[in-house]
Amino acid sequence: MNKSEKSIQPSLFVSDDIQATAREDLPEGVALIHHAFDSSAMLDAVNTVIEAAPLRHMETPGGSRMSVAMSNCGSLGWVSARGGYAYSHIDPKTGLAWPAMPALLRETATALAKRAGYPHFAPDACLINRYEAGAQMGLHQDRDEKDFSQPIASLSIGLPAKFIIGGLKRRDAVRSIDLNDGDAIIFGSAARLLFHGVRPLKAGHHALTSDTRINLTFRVAR
Ligand code: MD3
Ligand code: FE
Numbered sequence: 001m002n003k004s005e006k007s008i009q010p011s012l013f014v015s016d017d018i019q020a021t022a023r024e025d026l027p028e029g030v031a032l033i034h035h036a037f038d039s040s041a042m043l044d045a046v047n048t049v050i051e052a053a054p055l056r057h058m059e060t061p062g063g064s065r066m067s068v069a070m071s072n073c074g075s076l077g078w079v080s081a082r083g084g085y086a087y088s089h090i091d092p093k094t095g096l097a098w099p100a101m102p103a104l105l106r107e108t109a110t111a112l113a114k115r116a117g118y119p120h121f122a123p124d125a126c127l128i129n130r131y132e133a134g135a136q137m138g139l140h141q142d143r144d145e146k147d148f149s150q151p152i153a154s155l156s157i158g159l160p161a162k163f164i165i166g167g168l169k170r171r172d173a174v175r176s177i178d179l180n181d182g183d184a185i186i187f188g189s190a191a192r193l194l195f196h197g198v199r200p201l202k203a204g205h206h207a208l209t210s211d212t213r214i215n216l217t218f219r220v221a222r
Helices: 039-052 103-115
Strands: 030-033 069-074 077-081 084-088 125-132 137-140 152-158 161-165 175-179 184-187 196-198 212-219
Touching: 030 103, 039 069, 039 103, 039 125, 039 152, 039 212, 069 077, 077 125, 103 125, 103 152, 103 184, 103 212
Parallel strands: none
Antiparallel strands: 030 184, 069 125, 077 084, 125 212, 137 196, 152 184, 152 212, 161 175, 161 196
């Protein structure tokens, strides 16, 4: 595929293999879309963001270094430090506002949310997670946003990961979902507060991201 074909509108680029709850063994409220976006073009946009707001390993409130390196774009960004978790308009590393959300990112996320049944999704935050071999994310809920009626859209770029999703209680059974380059997974309604995490990334090589995986989560934080 040549460059001009790859730069067409993301909503036209996507294939039609959406997996919704009725068709696959996914929890209610979860929609998984394979080959959902042009990950090469998305990565180019992500790289412009992380030039201005570098990836960094944040500290947890408990004082440990997160294995996933993070940054944000949009009017709000998720930050973790000794003081706790929060959304902030300012990048504490640069002292500046987070970079604006590139139109390609925003439009891709809103088009995918629309396909999953959320026609009015207007994210104001995009968290960028970079996993290197061994990096993981423990089981958690995303509760720092104000309105849980708004979904979260997750886009995966580069190396594959095993994503785990459980129930509304930490001890509930989990199931594993493979997330590959170009996959989008949207969590809304009944799925919005499910516990979830990412298994330690297996070492590998990917043509776009070499030895890493990038995950973008688009959120309505305000
Ligand atoms: C299920 N990120 O940044 S994205 C996170 O792959 C996070 O980097 C993972 O969990 C990653 O908070 C998983 C998939 C995801 C995102 C938000 C969710 C799953 C979710 C919110 C509710 C339920
Ligand atoms: Fe999460």
